[in-house]
Amino acid sequence: MNLNHYLSVEEISVSTRLQNYINGAFVAASGAGDFELTSPVTGERVALSPVSDAADVDAAFAAARIAFSSWKSVTPSERQRCLLALADKLEQHSDELVEAQHRNTGQPRRIIAAEEVAAGADQLRFFAGAARLLEGRGAAEYLEGHTSYVRREPVGVVAQITPWNFPLMMALWKIGPALAAGNTIVLKPSETTPESTLVLARLAGEVLPAGVFNVVLGDSSTGALLTDHDTPAMVAITGSVRAGQAVAASAAKSVKRTHLELGGKAPAVVFADADLHKAAELILTFGTFNAGQDCTAVTRVLVQDSVHDEFVELLATQAAKLTTGDPDDAKNDYGPLNNARHFETVRTKLQRIPDHTTVVTGGVPAEDAKGFFVQPTIITGVRQDDQLVQEETFAPVLTVQPFSTEEEAITLANGVDYALASSVWTTNQGQAMRVSRDLDFGCVWVNTHLLLVAEMPHGGFKSSGYGKDLSLYSVEEYTRVKHVMHAVD
Template identity: 70%
Template sequence: MSGPVLENYIDGAFVASGATETLELVNPVDESVLARSPISTGADVDAAMRAAERAFASWGRTTPSVRQKALLRLADAVEAHSAEIVAAQCRNTGQPAAVVAAEEVAVGADQLRFFAGAARLLEGRAAGEYLEGFTSYVRREPIGVVAQVTPWNYPFMMAIWKIGPALAAGNTIVLKPSDTTPESTLVLAGISKGILPDGVLNVVLGDANTGAELVRHPTPGLVSITGSVRAGIAVAGSAAQQLKRAHLELGGKAPAIVFPDADLEKAALGIAQAAFFNGGQDCTAATRLLVHESIHDEFVAAVAKCAEQLRPGLPDDPDSFYGPLNNRGHFDAVLGKLAALPAHVTVVTGGKRLGDKGFFVEPTIVTGVRQHDALVQEETFGPVLTVQPFTDAEHAIALANDVRYALASSIWTGNHAIAEKFTRALDFGAVWVNCHIPLVAEMPHGGFKYSGYGKDLSAYSVEEYTRIKHVMSAHD
């Protein structure tokens, strides 16, 4: 193996892991080996937890204004180090550099500023005499040390979504980034030096076994993961053994439902972009197009035309819409699903690998799928959009809700009554109307059913990282 060995960030310093095993970090653009990452051991995790525990003794008692100032300074530092963050992330993901700069770094700085404000706006019931002779009030307190695990699809942004609310609430952190995309998170940790007290933010590298060490460790009071359903179930089960709280943001299988009265040109472009942004490696991606039978053929043709213009490319190519899939295992899995399509499915566009180097896949649209096909029911997490016709509103709602995921959805119509009906009936944590995929810091993100529980973003996510204490004082 070749390349430098990355280091953990513990107690305000980069330190070598005690691990004897390492992982190769592979550039998904050209499949070259970039570096090696340690599979951190239980001893590494324990060192990070002890550092976080020591830091909580003071950080947990800071005032909201102190935490606000730190988060604002961190946001400024993120912007100042944008080029470094983008370069680090593009090495690991192959994403278009302009997209990382605009959609993760700039947006991440804005989200940190939101959490800086949210630090000073925690809410609880008013103090009062709910029992004669006694006054009661509520304290909302930080949990303590929290363990966090982030995925590889948006490494930097997901790190911000984790640390922002946790720090705003006064917690300290041990975070494990994905084993394939750790570098932008390490840059974030490095620029936090001198802004956050030592030990407040710790980053431990490794694989699923290292993540399991985080969850099993007795110190954290909450474990938060963004990842697959399989990983979420494992984390929830392990956390339950010690009655730890879990925060799970898992997969999605989002429908985009199109009625004939929609602005079809706008809908075709919007759905194509929502399906293929980041190569479809997005849990909120539009993965299932449900279109009224009366416009099925013409609308599929319109979406396919848009899709063919959203081509993948290299990080420095200003015309590329998305980059490669993240890693060899995922790339092979997506191509395997496309190679095993049932006979009743028609590939309208795409369906193949692009080029002979790197993990690039064409934007793909398939029709003729049936509701119980694996391609409809299971998350592909790639640039694949399935299409199904529907006859009326009730049929569309039944098709949309008949999956185990419940994260995101969209309805496209010019009829206000239809839109209102669907915002109530769709069983998903987010419902977009005449758009699909925009997110804002002020609104919560999270799903139901197999998409997990708990909210990212918004003041609700800060509440996730707090505990509530009732205080009652006798008057006499």
């Protein structure tokens, strides 16, 4: 089915084949393969998405390359105007964006509206302002008789790949700073969650010149075509460590710049003097938000041994209050896992937990459950080298480990390959300062977790990748620095 526009939710049928957005228009993909989009709530097919081929990718990059020749010279104030207009359109079309994404993710609609549409519009407005705040060293005579200054320039055409856990938000985190800096974009959303990105593309096309923002649909093979292509000067991805490694290896062949925001295994370090009731409530909330499909979600609870048993009971009490699995998303605190493959991976991990562990609540999903829902799961008795501790589960699954001393807590917290996010729970200010300093993570929260603001950077260390999303740091990542020197005599 050839479409000349992106259909509304009501118009889409299970036979619909979604389209790419290239050079300001929706166009049918030339790739022959299709990917079935299924509802995580019911498991039923909702649409078909194409697997774009080399010809599709070539066309998108050609459009972006042509558009860059003029977009790079657009003034910061004009780029600001475009981003502010796009933010307004997000709010005006909130219901459409929410429904498109809900079809693909099963997330509660109120969560999409608040955490991705409304928050995304706010973040775009921040990037709109950031477009006019690029910084460099002041012009001066650093060498006698010569004046030097720094130019910050867009890197060029950028390839971007986004994940399925927060499709709209991750797209906005990518395009906001890239557009603010004057780049043009070819973006590939996750194969299981493309629809809100297509709505975003249509709205962006109403305020941006043709070719500035392009979207190609497909699976990992399409992503490889993006990273291998000669055109992009930079590849940015939010995804798994394995996906990031593949992007980095491919980009290295042509010395492309990369921006990698990868997985996490966030610890919450709970000391005995913390407000335990409040900590338990918030940690369960932050560990199960979006069904735990968040690289910053609490996944490892490290609690001082003197209050270990009490805190486990408090966590179990909070878990019993959470609701998921209802087809009516208004009744759910969080929705399903995104897709059947991920659901089966989580199921297998839960079936293979070691005998030395104890499942306090939750566990293996019911065999006859409809949709990809997992109950909040708390597991105690884990060891530091267990798979559940060392590897990202990406589900509402929390492990609990005791510690005796501050030093032991830091050792356990840092003893994984990931280093994206963490939190400290204590009423001792000195302890909070010391532990925040020693935790080897890109973000440390104190007596809270997961909260983000546009003004502050988000990104990790070690296997969690490098590069910062949000803040002025992210805009700078999409620029290159040029030194210009003038002889004054």
